[in-house]
Amino acid sequence: MDALDREILAQLQADGRLTVTDLAARIGLSLSACHRRVRELERDGAIVGYRAVLSPEAVGLGFEAVVFATIGRTDLETIEAFEEAVVAIPEIVAAERLFGDPDYMLRVLTPDLAAYQRLYDGTLGRLPGVQRLTSTLVMKRLKAEGAVPVAAYLSA
Template sequence: MSEESVLLDRYSLAILSELQRDSRQTVQQIAEAVGLSTTPCWKRIKAMEAAGVITGYIALADREKLGLGLAVVVELNLGEHNEALVQRFEDAVAASPQIVRCVSTTGKADYILTVYVADIASYERFLHETLFKLPGVQHVYSSIVLREVKAEARLPVPGTTAPVALKPRRRSNSRA
């Protein structure tokens, strides 16, 4: 399968769900969960990697166990919107490890950031030492996260409402 075309049928989508649920599974475990034999499952994974459908594998960490007990959602506006300033701002954001997410938005804020720090004193330091010094920043509105109701790293896979393993298919002479 080429980079332009990768078959995302029910088996490939089920493989994606399984990988997002637990990417440390063996190909054999994934194949059994989705009802394929090992070789076609492995080929589909490799094809999705080559096509850029699968962009990488990560280990998820508990931020509180890492001492990052405070999450802050920041709405931020720039004073100007020229290309050079926006690029400098975005480069500075990318270089800040405390900013774990940054999206450019329409509406009230130019950008919405998610920031993880140890505590409120750490966030105050971060504000003065980093956020207020980012290129072009005019206004910063901070909202302290009281409780994360949902923090999902998995993407919704089309055609499924939740990661669900398919029943093994009947053996036939044709290969998937």
């Protein structure tokens, strides 16, 4: 990946609705060369998709919690079952497996505290292998999902 590929990625992260024509003009490439590079970045997995970024509050999901999960058994079968279950829960919008304790961090969006309590009691507490769940409520989001910092490494 060279500096032009990184610039393409930076531009598309900033505005995923850019046409290939506009993108080519911004980075100084011909239309065909730009189109070829974008397709290669998609094929190679650097670009994994395109989507609209939504405001949770604007769509009625203004209650956010971060849930830390500790797994009681760490055998492969339990871990796989837990991870598959987590991925299937739409209210969990981000999930990371961590080193140390706790084992997982889950970001959860619901309409309100009552909906979160129902999810916690009825679904999260019943996830495979869960030993302990700890929740904290998000008071204020300072930075939403950030862009991958490819622009910081344009000279690399």
